[in-house]
Amino acid sequence: MGNRRISAAAVGAVLLAASVWPALHFSSGRVRRWRRGAGLARRAGRLGVRVFGQGNPVLVLLPGIAASEAYFGAAYDRLGEIATVVVIDPLGFGSSMDAGVSTDSFALEEHLAAITGALSALDLDGRPLHVAGHSMGASLAIQWAAASDGDIRTVVAFDAPLYRTRAETDERVRHLGWFEALLSTGALAHTVCAWMCRHRSAASVLAVALNPTMPAAIARDGVKHTWFSYIQSFEALVAADTWTGAVTSLSGRGVPLLLVDGEVDPVPVPGRALALSAEFAGVTARTHRGGHGLPLASPGWCSDLLYRQITAA
Template structure:
């Protein structure tokens, strides 16, 4: 038995230390507080500075945007919320995690922080890209959008097919079933234990990010999966941004199974506002695993310059 445990621990450690996300991510800094009912981290605060808002994906937290993104505060005020129902914004008593609820919370955050009217760059990863597109279309001060690993699906069948490619855990929780709901309820009841169990089955993630992966409720998860990813209705938001001439960058990794192959390029051909970027080796963990490359995409979009070729 001891040898089996040692073998399992050794296997976990090898997968952990060789993971691109573990090697690429570092703890972020910034002032932490709350605004609009959301937990928020801020860097580079100052009057009249442009604003960059970083939005994480499903089951993540704002800490997904690690220390590699702190330098964006040299050029702008950086605001990193934990989205409604996730991370330190988890709310066990709330039932409404619809798209409108997410957008209302972000509106309230901006108003409470006194950022309304400043030039706004909205950045998202995965589910956060759908929040980003809809929120950017809603905010008149939006000047650009950067979307990493965007799940831009045309149908439920297409969404479920791509989600299943992530792995058995994602496939299990990606389906709205009674068993998935009961499992989530158990994780909520024994959350501290669940955090360590999730870390044990997720050696590919930094420990902090793995532990944050269970800081949500079933309604919050279902609202993100069903209301945003599966029923994204992102086309209308993209058309509105195109009509306003707001640039949208769709960036993805060559090894990412979540984006539909070729969709970003087809959207770039159909919409004047869209351009694309592709990392040659990244998977769905792109912003965490390759923060230098991802950060430069954001910085270049915000400054109108060409990004560096650093692939890290």
Template sequence: MRASRFALAAAAFTPALAWAGVHAGSPEARRWRPGAGERMQAGELGVRIHGTGDAVVVLLSGLASSERMWGEAYDVLGRRACVIAIDPMGFGASMTSPALDHPVDADAHVDAVLGVLHELGLHEQPAIIVGHSMGASLALRVAARHPAARAVVAFDAPLYATVEEADERVRHMGSFEALLAQGPLAMRVCQWMCDNRAAAQAVAVAISPRLPITVARDAVQHTWHGYTSGFDSLIRDTGWQTALHTLASRGVPVWLIDGETDPVPVPGRADALAREHEKLTAIQFPGGHRLPLSDPAGCASMINHVLSVYPGRSPRTV
């Protein structure tokens, strides 16, 4: 009897122990700490602001993510710039943006980000626009419409030439992204998450042991309409090509930085774009699709380098 109880207890604890082991060994989980700054609403979006300087650094998170992924390692940017980490419309603290009550396209996402800068009185300050994954695609579009944009840093950008290409590669983006991409089942799963947010957060943590717990929980902070509007208008849509041409015509430099083992970007696309656009630089870092989490020091250093080349005009405090 005692042996049976021991066996049952061991069976019950084995998954938890396995999860704890993976979590403890994960670079993403080990290296992440909460970032500095005050969380607030600006315009219609949730943001976190810290730092001093005349330059502005805008950090845009990706699909099924939030601004909290830009953790403590990115606090260094605040030594020379005002840093605004933004939840794109439909995600995180921007999950209930009023704009979602209407049809949403890429321009609406850009309008929301530019609205934050106007609300904070920073729309005329020189800006470095940074994004990850879906946020990288959004960063290109924001910079193309923002007259004060000085450079773009895009990590793991999903730059697809056709809708079909996007649909074929979305399964590589991650468990939640692939599950919720499209279709009746995806809609039902998303609705369950909306109705059972706490349980959904627990599931997200359980199936993502390599992520920081806070970041994993934020993966379910969206609605069906918010998720699909971001996916369709910023990942499946090919407007990034127009944005790149606009930036090239203005001489705004772009850095496309992909993980060497990242299955999401189309192989060779960044290099091909670098050959086409004089001001575009393609770089690969060791790692996969979560570079800002797996190599935060390297990503922050890259952004800092861009800041050193395109600094603001004079010190100020925000």
């Protein structure tokens, strides 16, 4: 009798999950607003990229950690009217994942060199450049623009994790929630990532199941990284204060930097963007309704903002 009750409970749980997931998925605004973006995925140097548009200026779009070029969907296609858009999978993620690389390949310098190499392989260096990124990609955008000797016109950073100390990093990660904090660093995160690498197909299915309000293609791409690419990129681009000098450099060169945070985003340090806008010439702080994930949750608004930035430069 006990086993029958357990079996009935298990069947009930499965049926409940099977009914709840579609309801959550198809009612999600992020799912309804997302479609695959224009352009064909290809390889450029060490990185996977998607290129579209015919405009003379180049717009580089960089997704966040454990994301891919799919994050910037069809709402961003209109930017191809005024720019050549290059959506890049950062080194070690998405189509830029390479499980065979050495474990010291994800330092900041490697990330920066890979982006520069990709634009060179596409024969796009030498044109006016606009750079935008989300989360870890926002930090990467700021630092690549500062290190580049190209003609950088604007930098837009959505939901940037600009931390000065390790304590700040740990505090903001905890604000994401217990599950995210548990899997961000440490032994459990390493174990989960190791399992994912051995069973990537199963992990992609599980990722979709655990993220019903996320477009399935984006959830699947979230498992396309290794432990080394994840943790070393986190340490180099999220946990480390390598961005302060970059902001100083951009300000000194007169390159406009726009910091855009969600009004209820737990990732940025409260008040940091506003403080930076008061400290540095050329830095502007804005907020928009929503949390961490503005380019996916409000793609039309973010696309319009980028359109205006490019045409005004």
